[in-house]
Amino acid sequence: MSLIDLSAVSFAYGRGRNVLDGIDLKIEAGRNLGIVGESGSGKTTILRLLLGLARPTAGRMTFRGEGLDPGNRAVMRGFRRAVQAVFQDPYSSLDPRQKVFDIVAEPLRSLKIDMDIDDAVAGALASVDLPPDAARRYPHEFSGGQRQRIAIARAIVSRPELVLADEVVSALDLTTRIRIVDLLKTLSERTTLVLVSHDIGFVALLCHDLVILEKGRIVEQGAARDILSAPQHPYTRRLLDSTPRLMDFA
Amino acid sequence: MTDDAPALAQPSSLRLTPAFLIGAALVGLHVVVGLMTLVWTPYDPTAMTGGRLAPPSLLHWAGTDRLGRDLFTEIMIGARIALAVGSGAVTIAAAIGVTVGLLAAFASRAVDDVLAATLDILIAFPTLLLAMLIVAASDGASLGTAILAIGVAASAIVARLTRILARRVLAMDYVTAARVSGTSWLGIVRIHVLPNIWPTLVVNFALQFGLAVIAEASLSYLGLGAPPPNASWGRLLQEAQATVYTAPFGAVAPGLALVSLVIGLNLFADGLRDVADPTRRRRG
Ligand SMILES: Nc1ncnc2c1ncn2[C@@H]1O[C@H](COP(=O)(O)OP(=O)(O)OP(=O)(O)O)[C@@H](O)[C@H]1O
Ligand SMILES: [Mg+2]
Numbered sequence: 057m058s059l060i061d062l063s064a065v066s067f068a069y070g071r072g073r074n075v076l077d078g079i080d081l082k083i084e085a086g087r088n089l090g091i092v093g094e095s096g097s098g099k100t101t102i103l104r105l106l107l108g109l110a111r112p113t114a115g116r117m118t119f120r121g122e123g124l125d126p127g128n129r130a131v132m133r134g135f136r137r138a139v140q141a142v143f144q145d146p147y148s149s150l151d152p153r154q155k156v157f158d159i160v161a162e163p164l165r166s167l168k169i170d171m172d173i174d175d176a177v178a179g180a181l182a183s184v185d186l187p188p189d190a191a192r193r194y195p196h197e198f199s200g201g202q203r204q205r206i207a208i209a210r211a212i213v214s215r216p217e218l219v220l221a222d223e224v225v226s227a228l229d230l231t232t233r234i235r236i237v238d239l240l241k242t243l244s245e246r247t248t249l250v251l252v253s254h255d256i257g258f259v260a261l262l263c264h265d266l267v268i269l270e271k272g273r274i275v276e277q278g279a280a281r282d283i284l285s286a287p288q289h290p291y292t293r294r295l296l297d298s299t300p301r302l303m304d305f306a
Numbered sequence: 307m308t309d310d311a312p313a314l315a316q317p318s319s320l321r322l323t324p325a326f327l328i329g330a331a332l333v334g335l336h337v338v339v340g341l342m343t344l345v346w347t348p349y350d351p352t353a354m355t356g357g358r359l360a361p362p363s364l365l366h367w368a369g370t371d372r373l374g375r376d377l378f379t380e381i382m383i384g385a386r387i388a389l390a391v392g393s394g395a396v397t398i399a400a401a402i403g404v405t406v407g408l409l410a411a412f413a414s415r416a417v418d419d420v421l422a423a424t425l426d427i428l429i430a431f432p433t434l435l436l437a438m439l440i441v442a443a444s445d446g447a448s449l450g451t452a453i454l455a456i457g458v459a460a461s462a463i464v465a466r467l468t469r470i471l472a473r474r475v476l477a478m479d480y481v482t483a484a485r486v487s488g489t490s491w492l493g494i495v496r497i498h499v500l501p502n503i504w505p506t507l508v509v510n511f512a513l514q515f516g517l518a519v520i521a522e523a524s525l526s527y528l529g530l531g532a533p534p535p536n537a538s539w540g541r542l543l544q545e546a547q548a549t550v551y552t553a554p555f556g557a558v559a560p561g562l563a564l565v566s567l568v569i570g571l572n573l574f575a576d577g578l579r580d581v582a583d584p585t586r587r588r589r590g
Contacts, residue, residue, distance in 0.1 A: 139486070145479055
């Protein structure tokens with residue numbers, strides 16, 4: 057059974073036009089998925105749906121075969137425990153008034169996960185290559201790349217099955233990017249990733265499958281290898297031509 | 307701290323500017339004097355202790371009023387009243403304002419629009435006019451009605467500020483991350499919203515305190531404040547008005563007391579901004 061299943065999902069903000077239109081996609085455990093499209097194509101909106109922060113205006117979304125109904129506490133709890141996220145902006149994604157320890161510990165506390173909090177936070181910081189004393193410091197003492205590592209530590213501390221990441225590297229310089237890509241690669245041995253980006257090259261480094269999004273519609277989807285070697289849709293070809301080959305570095 | 311120093315500020319570290327220290331000293335002086343009047347005053351505030359409208363002297367530091375009472379004693383008691391009204395009004399304004407502001411920030415669009423419009427109308431009302439209406443609607447002027455009236459009038463401003471600040475925090479990705487982690491709305495308020503808006507709110511409370519002191523003096527001046535024998539600075543000013551040419555010190559002394567407290571509160575508020583928020587401390 058797939059982890060998350062969207063079938064014929066559409067979404068509109070308020071009474072506006074459809075920002076997503078007839079989206080069909082499956083997220084399978086163990087297969088990293090990349091969602092690629094240009095600015096305004098609806099990538100962040102899909103992510104908000106996948107995170108349960110917004111509900112489809114049409115169509116159906118299921119988590120392990122069950123509908124996501126905010127009234128159904130058991131399903132919502134399982135969902136919240138299974139899915140975590142990393143956001144685009146490493147500055148607004150960390151609370152400036154919390155110590156790193158409390159930032160990373162928040163999912164454990166809110167989800168009431170039965171783990172030793174000290175050990176879990178230390179473990180998460182270690183797996184993103186931050187020193188243990190980082191826990192006692194505040195976000196403004198870290199660089200953008202280090203902040204993104206803190207955000208990743210928060211996303212993995214509760215050992216979710218799925219981590220969704222919105223443009224995690226676009227705010228970073230090239231060398232920091234490569235390090236974060238390496239880090240994500242290591243993490244994806246333990247958890248499934250959904251990466252959203254306008255940069256097909258970055259996504260292709262880490263994902264088994266790709267979904268190409270244009271103006272809220274999926275124009276192409278399939279194995280990353282196939283799409284990269286033989287893109288079918290002209291839009292995909294344009295995306296491929298317009299990205300620098302980060303792959304050459306990795 | 308020099309300009310090239312790394313940003314290693316600990317949020318608990320203090321940085322005391324001269325303005326903050328002067329403000330704190332002025333406010334502290336008023337607090338000490340106000341508290342002292344509970345146990346001791348130079349003279350009995352209701353007793354005739356000298357000639358009428360006497361100028362300042364060694365015996366009567368601020369002279370005497372038209373009934374021969376010691377003005378300095380009355381001004382000391384006025385400090386206690388000003389502080390009582392200020393702290394009472396700010397407490398009321400904070401309790402109502404922060405609650406309403408947070409509710410508006412979390413409310414649906416429609417509810418928020420209604421609340422925001424209501425607050426704008428309330429804020430457009432001069433504080434004094436609103437306070438006069440509340441005093442008029444209650445049994446009569448007393449210290450309690452003055453506190454309530456000024457507090458309620460100020461709560462609209464606190465509510466609007468809280469709403470704007472809270473909305474800004476709610477738009478941050480760390481709140482989205484908290485929601486993704488299943489943090490409840492109350493948890494989000496406690497963990498993220500209040501700690502982030504608190505420094506700005508506290509600064510505003512200090513400014514509101516100064517405005518409340520002025521509002522109390524104005525109400526008393528109009529005869530709508532605490533009735534005698536509460537020696538409010540506003541009432542002292544009003545009583546001195548008739549004799550301001552023959553005995554100017556009767557107006558100057560309570561005026562100085564009022565101004566020094568309000569300036570102290572404003573300097574204190576300014577300094578507090580830096581102390582309360584280490585992430586935006588001034589450098590160099
Ligand atoms: N809160 C909102 N209210 C109304 N419209 C919105 C809102 N957020 C996004 N949109 C619209 O939805 C469309 C898709 O936006 P979305 O943020 O999902 O794009 P994106 O692919 O993430 O773009 P980017 O690469 O610039 O982040 C855009 O046309 C945008 O204007
Ligand atoms: Mg986006």
